[in-house]
Structure formats: structure tokens, C-alpha cells
Amino acid sequence: xxxxxDTIGRVFEQNLKMGHRCCxxxxxxxxxxxxxxxxxxVRYINTHxxxxxxxxxxxxxxxxxxxxxxxxxxxxxxxxxxxxLRPDLKRGSFTAEEEQIIIDIHRILGNRWAQIAKHxxxxxxxxxxxxxxxxxxxxxxxxxxxxxxxxLLSSHxxxxxxxxxxxxxxxxxxxxxxxxxxxxxxxxxxxxxSSLPKPPPSVVQxxxxxxxxxxxxxxxxxxxxxxxxxYELLIDHASNICSPSFMNPPAxxxxxxxxSVNWISRVNVDDFSAQTLEEGTQVEVQQEMNTTCxxxxxDVIEASKGNLESSASFESSNFDFGxxxxxxxxxxISHDLSCMDELAWNF
DNA sequence: AAAAAGATCAACCGCACCCTT
DNA sequence: AAAGGGTGCGGTTGATCTTTT
Numbered sequence: 001x002x003x004x005x006d007t008i009g010r011v012f013e014q015n016l017k018m019g020h021r022c023c024x025x026x027x028x029x030x031x032x033x034x035x036x037x038x039x040x041x042v043r044y045i046n047t048h049x050x051x052x053x054x055x056x057x058x059x060x061x062x063x064x065x066x067x068x069x070x071x072x073x074x075x076x077x078x079x080x081x082x083x084x085l086r087p088d089l090k091r092g093s094f095t096a097e098e099e100q101i102i103i104d105i106h107r108i109l110g111n112r113w114a115q116i117a118k119h120x121x122x123x124x125x126x127x128x129x130x131x132x133x134x135x136x137x138x139x140x141x142x143x144x145x146x147x148x149x150x151x152l153l154s155s156h157x158x159x160x161x162x163x164x165x166x167x168x169x170x171x172x173x174x175x176x177x178x179x180x181x182x183x184x185x186x187x188x189x190x191x192x193x194s195s196l197p198k199p200p201p202s203v204v205q206x207x208x209x210x211x212x213x214x215x216x217x218x219x220x221x222x223x224x225x226x227x228x229x230x231y232e233l234l235i236d237h238a239s240n241i242c243s244p245s246f247m248n249p250p251a252x253x254x255x256x257x258x259x260s261v262n263w264i265s266r267v268n269v270d271d272f273s274a275q276t277l278e279e280g281t282q283v284e285v286q287q288e289m290n291t292t293c294x295x296x297x298x299d300v301i302e303a304s305k306g307n308l309e310s311s312a313s314f315e316s317s318n319f320d321f322g323x324x325x326x327x328x329x330x331x332x333i334s335h336d337l338s339c340m341d342e343l344a345w346n347f
Numbered sequence: 348a349a350a351a352a353g354a355t356c357a358a359c360c361g362c363a364c365c366c367t368t
Numbered sequence: 369a370a371a372g373g374g375t376g377c378g379g380t381t382g383a384t385c386t387t388t389t
Contacts, residue, residue, distance in 0.1 A: 032357070032383080053375075078375075079358065114377060125377075130356050 029071035033080055041077055042085050053078040083124045090122025094131050102128060103136060107150045 033041075053074035072080075094102075098120055105116045113125035113132075120128065137147040144153050 030359075074374080075360095075376095076358075082376095083357070111378065126357075129378075134355055 030076070033072075033084075037072065038080070038085055041072075041080060045081060045085075050078070050081065079126075083126045088122055089124070094123075094135075098123070099131075099136060102132065103140075103150075106132065106136075110148070 055074070101119055102116055105119055109115050111129075113129040117123050117125040117128045132147075140147045140150070141153070145151070146153050
């Protein structure tokens with residue numbers, strides 16, 4: 001036992017020399033935790049909880065192993081509990097789904113590991129951070145993406161432009177790029193949205209920074225917005241469908257009204273003016289889109305377009321709209337079309 | 348088989364914020 | 369209002385494990 005306290009004393013002096021403020025008032029052990037320490041901490045917390053971490057090391061020793069102090073500062077106890085001993089922790093490697101969630105949220109929040117971890121039950125911020133640094137970061141780089149900005153690395157930009165071009169040659173693609181933030185890193189989110197429910201088709205909205213104005217489908221309605229807006233909108237009319245929605249398709253039901261335009265969208269588009277071009281006819285269009293994702297029950301989007309009126313309602317989706325809303329003001333989404341009859345665009 | 352390099356991850360550090368006194 | 373303690377967070381370190389040479 002005396003040898004034990006000698007060790008404690010040495011550690012304490014060392015901590016003082018090293019300037020460990022949080023440890024300077026206690027005889028603090030550092031480094032890896034032993035199974036005995038783990039057991040002591042778990043037993044203490046199971047009995048007393050952890051209302052005050054600073055009191056844990058003191059009482060964990062006193063209550064369960066007389067005169068053998070836990071010798072850890074509260075901070076260390078807290079970390080050990082949160083990152084390792086907590087019973088609700090999920091063990092094992094991250095799943096593909098978890099990885100995708102991390103990427104998606106990181107694109108929005110950056111290195112806010114604690115916030116990201118809150119979306120992953122059973123995972124800790126430390127775990128997420130380590131996983132990011134050891135795996136995801138490298139994976140993104142290998143895919144030509146900057147892991148911090150999620151932008152394409154400069155060496156990959158040319159090939160991306162080619163991809164975009166190919167998409168626009170493909171009538172079975174839906175491609176939504178919000179223009180709300182003109183310089184947003186839209187090009188980065190192809191794969192990061194793969195976890196979203198497949199949307200019904202089929203509006204293409206592009207930023208002016210990627211000019212892809214000609215769509216190959218026919219017939220086409222092309223809404224070319226006024227020049228002060230940083231985008232244009234192309235609508236595939238071939239299948240009477242217009243929707244940049246990311247809702248679950250089954251949740252969307254639209255009236256088949258030949259006199260209305262049904263437009264469901266979560267794209268964060270401000271009021272804007274546009275011109276509709278159809279077979280040489282120009283129609284002044286005024287659109288107002290209100291979408292609130294807070295109410296997941298029923299959203300109604302009103303779109304008034306001069307003599308064209310539209311409204312659509314949809315029911316709840318299991319997707320995290322709050323999150324999505326953050327994304328959509330600056331991002332880009334791509335999906336293949338699979339079920340073209342989910343929505344209708346009727347005139 | 349052994350050494351070197353790379354990968355992983357638990358733990359620590361310093362800072363910022365919040366709350367209490 | 370200021371000081372001090374507690375807590376949470378992101379960045380970093382270093383020990384250990386794994387893979388490569």
C-alpha cells in the first residue's frame with residue numbers, strides 16, 4: 001500500500017510540474033484505465049449517478065474500496081464514462097448508414113462532433129471524430145472531395161463538369177441545385193444524398209455557376225428566370241411531372257387538375273419572377289413558395305404564377321426535414337427517376 | 348522473422364461557456 | 369459585476385495494433 005501512495009505522490013508531483021490545472025489539487029493518476037478502476041467507477045455511478053463529476057473520484061474510492069482512491073480527476077472520470085463505460089454505447093464498427101449520416105451532417109455543421117454524434121445513438125463524439133479522421137476523411141479525399149468543405153478538389157473539378165453534363169443528357173435524372181447561396185458548394189453532394197428517400201421527378205434547377213441549360217427531353221418547359229437570379233429552372237414536362245420534392249413518394253398526392261401546376265418542393269427558393277417558355281409562348285410567372293419543415297404533418301405550398309395557380313399538400317415523411325432544410329439552401333441533389341407517376345404536373 | 352510504417356482509438360489538454368457565490 | 373468551479377467540446381497526442389517491406 002505504501003508503494004501505491006509513493007506512486008500517487010510521484011504522479012501528483014509530475015502533474016504539478018506539467019501544469020495540469022485540473023489535477024493539481026488531487027493525487028491524480030493519468031493514462032489508461034485499469035479494469036479495477038472501470039469497475040469502481042461503474043459501481044459508483046450505478047449507485048450514485050454522476051451529478052457532479054468532481055466528486056466521483058473522491059467517493060468512488062471511499063465507498064467501495066476503503067483507502068484506495070480512484071486517483072482520477074473528475075474530467076477523466078467523465079470522459080471514461082461517456083466514451084467507454086456508458087451502458088448505452090453501441091460497440092463495433094460504423095455501418096454504411098451511420099457513415100452516410102456523418103458525412104451529411106458534417107457537410108452542414110463541420111467539425112461539430114458532439115452535434116453529429118447526437119444523430120447517432122450509442123456513438124460518442126470522440127468515436128465519430130476518430131472515425132472521421134481515420135476513415136471518412138481518406139475516403140472523401142480518394143473520391144476527390146475536400147473533407148473540410150466537401151467541395152471537389154481542384155484536380156477533380158473537370159471530371160465533375162463532365163458528370164453534370166452527362167446528367168443533363170439523361171432524361172431519367174433529376175437534378176436539383178438550390179441557388180439560394182450562389183457560391184454554395186453544390187457539386188459536392190452527389191453521393192451524400194444517397195440516403196434520402198428517392199424523390200418523385202423531375203425538375204432541374206441549376207446554379208449559374210454550372211451552366212447546363214439544354215435538356216434533351218421533350219416536350220420541355222423551361223423557366224428562365226430573370227438575369228439577376230443566379231439560376232435557371234428546367235422542368236421535364238414529358239411525363240406531366242414536376243417536383244423537386246424529397247418527400248417519400250407515397251406521401252405525395254396531388255390532384256389531377258388540368259388547370260393547375262402542382263409543385264412540391266423543399267427547395268428554399270425566395271419569391272422570384274420567371275418566364276415560362278413553352279413552344280415559343282412566354283408567360284409571366286410569379287411564384288411564391290412557402291415551405292416549413294417544422295410541421296411534418298401537412299405542408300402546403302402555394303405557388304401563384306400569374307394565371308397559373310398551384311397548391312400541393314403532402315403528409316409526413318420520416319426524413320429529418322429540419323436537417324434537410326439546412327442543406328437545401330445551398331446544396332445539390334441528384335436522383336434517378338424510377339416511378340414517374342407519383343406526381344403530376346398538369347396544365 | 349523483424350523492423351518500419353501506417354492505422355486506430357483512448358485519453359489528455361486547453362479553451363469557452365455556464366452557473367453559483 | 370467579478371471570480372471561481374464545473375462541464376462540454378474540438379484538437380491533439382501517444383500507446384497499441386496491424387500491415388507492409
